[in-house]
Amino acid sequence: MPSPMVSIINVSKRFGALQALDEVSLEIPRGAVQCIIGPSGSGKSTLLRCINQLEPTDSGAIFLEDELLGFERKGDKLLELSEGQIAGQRMKTGTVFQRFNLFQHMTARENIVEGPLRVLNRPRGEVMDEAVALLERVGLADKSGAYPAELSGGQQQRVAIARALAMRPKLLLFDEPTSALDPELVGEVLAVMHDLASTGMTMIVVTHELAFARDAASNVVFMDRGRIVEQGLPTTILTEPTEQRTRDFIGAER
Amino acid sequence: MRSAEPGRNAGSRGEIMEQNNLSRTGLAPTRGERKAIANLEIVPRRHLGRWVTAAVIAVLLALVIKAFAEGDIAWGVVAEFFAAPAILFGLVNTVVMTICAMSLGIALGVVFAVMYMSPNPVIRVVAWGYIWLFRGTPLILQLLLWFNLALVFPTLGIPGLIEVRTVEFMTPFVATLLGLGLNQGAYTAEVMRSGILSVDSGQTEAAKSIGMTRLLTLRRIVLPQAMRVIIPPVGNEVISMVKLTSIASVIQYAEILRNAQTIYYANARVIELLIVAAGWYLIVVTLLQIGQYQLERSFAKGQTHRGNHKPGRAVENA
Ligand SMILES: Nc1ncnc2c1ncn2[C@@H]1O[C@H](COP(=O)(O)OP(=O)(O)O)[C@@H](O)[C@H]1O
Ligand SMILES: [Mg+2]
Numbered sequence: 364m365p366s367p368m369v370s371i372i373n374v375s376k377r378f379g380a381l382q383a384l385d386e387v388s389l390e391i392p393r394g395a396v397q398c399i400i401g402p403s404g405s406g407k408s409t410l411l412r413c414i415n416q417l418e419p420t421d422s423g424a425i426f427l428e429d430e431l432l433g434f435e436r437k438g439d440k441l442l443e444l445s446e447g448q449i450a451g452q453r454m455k456t457g458t459v460f461q462r463f464n465l466f467q468h469m470t471a472r473e474n475i476v477e478g479p480l481r482v483l484n485r486p487r488g489e490v491m492d493e494a495v496a497l498l499e500r501v502g503l504a505d506k507s508g509a510y511p512a513e514l515s516g517g518q519q520q521r522v523a524i525a526r527a528l529a530m531r532p533k534l535l536l537f538d539e540p541t542s543a544l545d546p547e548l549v550g551e552v553l554a555v556m557h558d559l560a561s562t563g564m565t566m567i568v569v570t571h572e573l574a575f576a577r578d579a580a581s582n583v584v585f586m587d588r589g590r591i592v593e594q595g596l597p598t599t600i601l602t603e604p605t606e607q608r609t610r611d612f613i614g615a616e617r
Numbered sequence: 618m619r620s621a622e623p624g625r626n627a628g629s630r631g632e633i634m635e636q637n638n639l640s641r642t643g644l645a646p647t648r649g650e651r652k653a654i655a656n657l658e659i660v661p662r663r664h665l666g667r668w669v670t671a672a673v674i675a676v677l678l679a680l681v682i683k684a685f686a687e688g689d690i691a692w693g694v695v696a697e698f699f700a701a702p703a704i705l706f707g708l709v710n711t712v713v714m715t716i717c718a719m720s721l722g723i724a725l726g727v728v729f730a731v732m733y734m735s736p737n738p739v740i741r742v743v744a745w746g747y748i749w750l751f752r753g754t755p756l757i758l759q760l761l762l763w764f765n766l767a768l769v770f771p772t773l774g775i776p777g778l779i780e781v782r783t784v785e786f787m788t789p790f791v792a793t794l795l796g797l798g799l800n801q802g803a804y805t806a807e808v809m810r811s812g813i814l815s816v817d818s819g820q821t822e823a824a825k826s827i828g829m830t831r832l833l834t835l836r837r838i839v840l841p842q843a844m845r846v847i848i849p850p851v852g853n854e855v856i857s858m859v860k861l862t863s864i865a866s867v868i869q870y871a872e873i874l875r876n877a878q879t880i881y882y883a884n885a886r887v888i889e890l891l892i893v894a895a896g897w898y899l900i901v902v903t904l905l906q907i908g909q910y911q912l913e914r915s916f917a918k919g920q921t922h923r924g925n926h927k928p929g930r931a932v933e934n935a
Contacts, residue, residue: 454828478827
């Protein structure tokens, strides 16, 4: 039995008096599409940020395959890794942000090649060819020289996905990737995500697009107040949830 | 108060009411009147005030020019010394010092701005102390301190390795460079810091998410975008620096003002030589302003063309 792609074990995180994550545990198998739903402020983003080590956890452990993230075990203590070591772990996980966060001073292609060139130190020619292929894959072959400000939200988000893919990550995190988009641009981004899911990429997707969760997810988690309230197959969670809170949320989202 | 709704009966009672309305408020022209108004010719507003100011300024300017022309200024002397070797030599020294001190200032500014924002509290305190010290004391005092350092430390260096006599090392050039550069660094650090803070934190997070280290993120992502905010104030400071170098005349650095003074001590043409120096400062500053404008345009990259939203590929999706 191979280890899961991600194991989250009893992860907690506080912001002052606020318990943003409360003993969260979750296993995500290789190639799975894990959707996370839940009301605003329930800790979904915080969980993704902990996985990508943009926030340090207070307790608990997160593994990417067999690698403990953020710490090194010394006897019965966990020692924090150095900044460089954390950067090294981060590049195995790609993140797609709600607000795209494309590098504003770089063209679409420059955004995509930045990581492979500067972080992975791969040869330029190879990286450039790959960028062309990635832009084609997200349907933006003609936009390689455009700056983010010249692209629509949907186009920016697709470039952001290509930028994440260029690092050849083992895992992709999506934090409400379509929430900042005009309704008519949501479809083009979801299409790219569907395509990724079908190629076997392991993905964790925080989303309010219940239709996407129904069609693409292998598992859906409902979170509320920093806890996982309920999880299961999309059909179960989205159509016949057991918990009242889940039912209320899904009723309201419709 | 609204009236004259379209489609309203234009009966006599209505017209009377309308006139009443008009006489009461002076507003609400009838539909016919509105049409007539729409056909009238537009006469641009006459900016009488502008003509008056222009006239006043022209008169004042003429008076000033007359005063200078009739005053005791030998314009021939100004022309004679404008390109004199000592003046040109001073000009070169002024420009060289501006470049060196500003480069040192910018380098220190970046370093201390980054230190100021370090997660390490000791490093933060060091940066705070540097900015506090050099912003808290007058520049001229700092120059004099550097120049007279030999009084405190007769020799400088690493014991056993290199050692120099301070008076020989601390030439007017070195003292001026240290004084202006270290002082500038303290001010530039603040500018850099606000520039760095102006870059959206999402940019840093995106850089981290592709595995960039803090330093690489700073160099590749944050600083290039901060430049847009940093260049205008730094450009102004370069211009200030050109003029600030004149302060080094107090420690015998041979910049343009000092050399102009040396000449007028000999020939007593004080105003003429000050005019020569002023002319050169204006020329250098004007050139710098043109350069600043070009630089600002080139760093606005990716910030223009907002709103050019073309619809993306429409994709079928359930
Ligand atoms: N950096 C932070 N500092 C303080 N509170 C935070 C911070 N980040 C998130 N929170 C709080 O933690 C809770 C969970 O936030 P978040 O994970 O963003 O929720 P979600 O993504 O589900 O809407 C919220 O109440 C939010 O206000
Ligand atoms: Mg969120």
